[in-house]
Amino acid sequence: MTALEFDRELTNAKSILFSFALKLTKDYQNAQDLFQDAATRGYRYCEKFETGTNFRAWMATIIRNTFINRCRYNQKRRNLSEPIEAFTFAIENKNIVPNExxxxxxxxxxxxxxxxxxxxxxxxxxxxxxxxxxxxxxxxxxxxxxxxxxxxxxxxxxxxxxxxxxxxxxxx
Missing domain, CATH: 1.10.10.10 (Winged helix-like DNA-binding domain superfamily/Winged helix DNA-binding domain)
Incomplete structure (x- = not known):
């Protein structure tokens, strides 16, 4: 698939694919970001698209995988960027008199x-x-x-x- 063909197919399926992104994210701004990232990935790998197959399904798969990857990344990031104050309970000494x-x-x-x-x-x-x-x-x-x-x-x-x-x- 050439870049021109990709652009034409993406323009034709944009409303359906954006609706799918909106359904996943439940937020308009995040859906726009997700759609943009997925379109960029689709364009980057457009030569891997097999002519004669369903373009919308191929792009929907890219949108879904991009969404899943973002969720995983955000979950890891949330766990790693917790402030140290959230963990002070673990280092506090609960004994009044230390027992050695x-x-x-x-x-x-x-x-x-x-x-x-x-x-x-x-x-x-x-x-x-x-x-x-x-x-x-x-x-x-x-x-x-x-x-x-x-x-x-x-x-x-x-x-x-x-x-x-x-x-x-x-x-x-």
Whole structure:
């Protein structure tokens, strides 16, 4: 379909297609915007229109898909642009007196698990925990950086396993 044919077909079907856009949006201004966007898309892809098929149905499909895409976009945008004040309930502390007992017990449990690690895993893990970089830890221990990375990974795995086992035992 050429641009001239597209323009002629769109002019002939404009009132029906605009009515369809108005029915979807239920607002005159939004219907005009929707019709304009759909006409632009239709013009851009007019070479994909198969001659001999129903032009109005093809354009109605474009209008409907454009409307659906706008609705999805607006819904995502509405969720992402909520003011931070709408979420203050989530960060407010509802306890009058903070209770840190459970977190203190968990921290003590982690340190006990750390004490059970052998020295070659515990030292690099604690140094990394205190902010030392891999190269500093490697230099202090006199081993390559790759060895330090491997030991840290192993230490993490061992700690994770130990904590999971203790959690499984305590939940019984």
């Amino acid at each position: 007992g459970e977190s203190n017990l968990r921290i003590q449990e982690i340190y006990r698990s750390l004490d059970n690690l052998s020295e070659i895993y515990r030292t690099p893990f604690l140094m990394h925990l205190n902010g030392y970089e891999y190269k500093d830890i490697a230099q202090h221990m006199g081993v390559p950086i790759g060895t330090i990375k491997s030991r840290l990974s192993t230490a993490r795995s061992m700690l994770k396993t130990a904590i999971q086992q203790k959690s499984a035992i305590s939940s019984i």
